[in-house]
Amino acid sequence: MDTEMRPGSSLSIFLLFFLFSSLNIQHCGAADNLSLGQALSGNQTIVSKEGNFELGFFTPGNSRNYYIGIWYKTIPGQTVIWVANRETPVSNTSSAELKISEDGRLVLLNSSKIPVWSSNSTPSTSNSTVAVLLHTGNLVIRDGSNTTIWQSFDHPTDTVMPGCCLGLNKITGKQQSITSWEDSDNPAPGPFTGSMEPYGSNQFVLRWNGSEIYWRSGVWTGRYNPSISGSKSDTLMKFxxxxxxxRKCAMYTILDSSFITRTVIDSSGLLRQWFWVQSTQEWQTFFIEPLYQCDVYSQCGAFGICDQQKSNICRCSYGFEPASMKEWEFNVWSSGCVRKTSLRCGNKSLAGEQGDRFLEMTNMRLPANPHNLTLGSAQDCEQFCLNNCSCNAYAYVGRCSIWTGDLRNLEQLYDADSGGGTLYIRLAASDLPGSSSSHKLVISLTLSVIGGILGILCALVGLIWAFQRRKRIWMAKQVESSLIQFSYGDLQHVTKNFSERLGSGGFGSVFKGTLIDSTEVAVKKLEGLRQGEKQFRTEVRTLAVIQHVNVVRLRGFCSKGSKRLLVYEYMSGGSLDFHLFQNNSTVLGWKMRYQIILGIARGLAYLHEKCRECIIHCDVKPDNVLLDRDFCAKVADFGMAKLIGRDFSRVLTTIRGTIGYLAPEWISGLPITSKVDVYSFGMMLFELISGKRNATQSEDGSKIFFPCLAATKVIEGDIFSLLDHRLNGVADIEEVTRVCRLACWCIQESEGHRPTMGLVVQILEGVLEVSMPPLPRALQVLAQDQSQRCDHLSSIKCKDPPDQSLDFYQ
Structure with a gap:
């Protein structure tokens, strides 16, 4: 029997190793495999050859159970990508064993040596069967002929790794899918799954309970899935x-080995692609689907109501309470709600007792799977439901609909939402607001409160201290949530009474602050808002779900009286305009500028095309592009048009310098579309090329409008003369040409001739070639009293191109 772990060892070392292993198998840190006759137990692990992944026993969260799993070896913490025995944990690892069985299967034995998990792979009689952990995180079992007979990528848990092809095995008929964990402490299968549609259209779907589909990726077009962010790009990943x-399956591979990513369906039913940021040592979201958590089917469980505008999005209806208060405290809502009082169902056995009644709930997304009846009126519908002991709710919207089982997928809608209706939910009469029982309870509580007033006054000082302490703890917990609602006092404390100003503009001033966990933030005090608080909160929560590596993240907000403040992540690299135009700043090399240009384009494309509703920035300029410490570009001040409202154009045109970035539509009064951002982006490209503001003065004092000069030079083919002189000509001529041509296309006077930001990204990534642009007519108008650079081009007609929106790429 061959138990040699390292080739080339001497016979004596082999014998000593065999002797010790027969007593207690020791962990061999360099081993990446498990052979027949070897076992893994206790804290022993195997590590992939490159050192990227590790396999062994682990305990998730606060659990006391042990599981065999695979996790990242080089990343701090323990990010688990695969679990073997997710339904059958073991309680003692010192006597549990993971080993290759005599028939070639990988098995996990508990302390009683009873198998609790098996690979169920094809039996192999070879004594050379081995399990190997690959550098991709894939655990494979190979027989004596080095043929793979089983692999963990064919049996994923909640994570899809690069190289894993998820779909249908047409030979075995087995459908591969990913399934959420029950919660962060329990990797047992949860209710949410993701898989390819086996016999339907070629798309990826998310399901609840294996049946209800709540998200679709869109049909594979031959090159990408419409709703999967990044599938159109071949810069970092290839789909x-x-x-x-x-088989029929979909997969993604990584083109840059330094890009670490994984795709997970989490316990809340959201599909997230994460990527590792080495500089901050944390995972960040690349994309999340669906964008709105309330779009996840049964997000709040049975009889739970999802409310996207609340910090805790799930709540129970009146007359219900959480089925598991412990789970709800940890934001795990799948257990749903239960009735406080059982239904009487027409039974009035006690004298004077009332039967069941209905609570009106307005502007609700009605539950799924109704039973539709042909009844003449709402009163008939109510009576029918009341006479049916199984009926829990009804609605009458043109026809009668009743629900006889658990009510799932309830959502509270608001004035701006569509598809809402009035739901009548059945309650015991004592649970209805205003019932006699409720009045007695209120009176009893009131008397109790009055009786305790003296005691409360005596403890007032202690309560104030306890309140302040709880508030500090709450703030610390909230820092990790998706959106924090701050009080004005909180932000005064965070910013040291707004003492460190970072900058100011037409929308307000920005101040630096530090949260309780030492995270630095930027706090913007908005000015000129005339929205009501409800509308402001609605817009803020819409912006809060926007998460992209090239968009500044909104961390929180404050709305108190007339005060409106937004809290963003702090960008230590400052704004792009500082690095371009300040003499004392570090000169950005061309490669860095090109990556910044690509980052800005990706951020704008995400806002235009990947959000639930298109978000037009309306003020794209270097001042609104921020850089982190790695000079990754992030678009800032997005969504200001939604928050400022109808006064936005007035604010915009009063900002010094902004007028040079405005598309002609602003001046002519035409409808504003996402193409205004494309125009501003084009104007900004010229400044990134030259390193100067577009409107400058020459040495002789005459004014030069650089875009007009640049457009002329592009047509003449004299590209390098446009480049920032501080670069000393060190630049990729193909990239410079591409950016110059693209800039000219972006500033065409007719918005129909400008590319979309999605196409801009493809051009910058090299997917599409950009053709020679015509000289935009608008440049002559803007430059007629500043420069005569266009005069010698009398043979060139300075007009818009023919009305063909696809002329800008070849």
């Missing part, structure tokens, strides 16, 4: 769809 006689 592939396979459909042959053996």
């Amino acid at each position: 592939t769809f396979v459909n042959n006689k053996q």
Whole structure:
């Protein structure tokens, strides 16, 4: 029997190793495999050859159970990507064993040596069967002929790794899927799954309970899935769809080995792609689907109501309470709600007792799977439901609909939402607001409160201290949530009474602050808002779900009286205009500028095309592009048009310098579309090329409008003369040409001739070639009293191109 772990060892070392292993198998840190006759137990692990991944026993969260799993070896913390025995944990690892069985299967034995998990792979009689952990995180079992007979990528848990092809095995008929953990402490299968549609259209779907589909990726177009962010790009990842006689599956691979990413369906039903940021040592979201958590089916469980505008999005209806208060405290809502009082169902056995009644709930997304009846009126519908002991609710919207089981997928809608209706939910009469029982309870509580007033006054000082302490603890917990609602006093404390000003503009001033966990933030005090508080909160929560590596993250907000403040992540690299135009700043090299340009384009494309509703920035300029410490570009001040409202154009045109970035639509009064951002982006490209403001003065004092000069030079083919002289000509001529041509296309006078930001990204990524642009007519108008650079081009007609929106790329 061959138990040698390292080739080339001497016979004596082999014998000593065999002797010790027979007593207690020791962990060999360099081993990446498990052979027949070897076992893994206790804290022993195997590590992939490159050192990226590790396999062994682990305990998730606060659990006391142990599981065999695979996790990242080089990343702090323990990010688990695969679990073997997710339904059958073991309680003692010192006597549990993971080993290759005599028939070639990988098995996990508990302390009683009873198998609790098996790979169920094809039996192999070879004594050379081995389990190997690959550098991709894939655990494979190979027989004596080095043929893979089983792999963990064919049996994913909640994570899809690069190289894992998720779909249908047409030979075995087995459908591969990912399934959420029950919660962060329990990797047992939860209610949410993700998989390819096996016999339907070629798209990825998310399901609740294996049946209800609540999100679709869109049908594979032959190159990408419409709703999967990043599938159109081949810079970092390549998406592939396979459909042959053996299988139908989708996969993604990494083109840059330094890009660490994983795709997970979490316990709340959201599909997230994460990527590792080495500089901050944390995972960040690349995309999340669906964008709105309330779009996840049964997000709040049975009889739970999802409310996207609340910090805790799930609540129970009147007359209900959480089925598991412990789970709800940890924001795990799948257990749903239960009735406080059982229904009487027409039974009035006690004298004077009332039967069941209905609570009116307005502007609700009605539950799924109703039973529709043909009844003449709402009163008939109510009576029918009341006479049916199984009926829990009804609605009458043109026809009668009743629900006889658990009510799921309830959502509180608001004035701006569509599809809402009035739901009548059945309650015991004593649970209805205003019932006699409720009045007695209120009176009893009131008397109790009055009786305790003296005691409360005596403890007032202690209560104030306890309140302040709880507030500090709450703030610390809230820092990790998606959106924090601050009080004005909180932000005064965070910013040291707004003492460190970072800058100011037409929308207000920005101050630096530090949260309780030492996270630095930027606090913007908005000015000129005339929105009501409800509308402001609605818009803020819409912006809060926007998460992209090239968009500044909104951390929180404050709305008190007339005060409106937004809290963003702090960008230590400052704004792009500082690095471009300040003499004392570090000169940005061309490679860095090109990456900044690509980052800005990706951020704007996300806002235009990947959000639930298109978000037009309306003020794209270097001042509103921030850089982190790694000079990753992030678009800032997005969504200001939604928050400022109808006064936005007035604020915009009063900002010094902004007028040079405004598209002609602003001046002519035409409808504003996302193409105004494309125009501003084009104007900003010229400044990134030259390192100067577009409107400058020459040495002789005459004014030069750089875009007009640049457009002329592009047509003449004299590209390098436009480049920032501080770069000393060190730049990729192909990239400079691409950016110059693209800038000219972006500032065409007719918005129909400008590319979308999605196409801009593809051009910058090299997917599409950009053709020679015409000289935009608007440049002559803007420069007629500043420069005569266009005069010698009398043979060139300075007018818009023919009305063909696709002329800008080849």
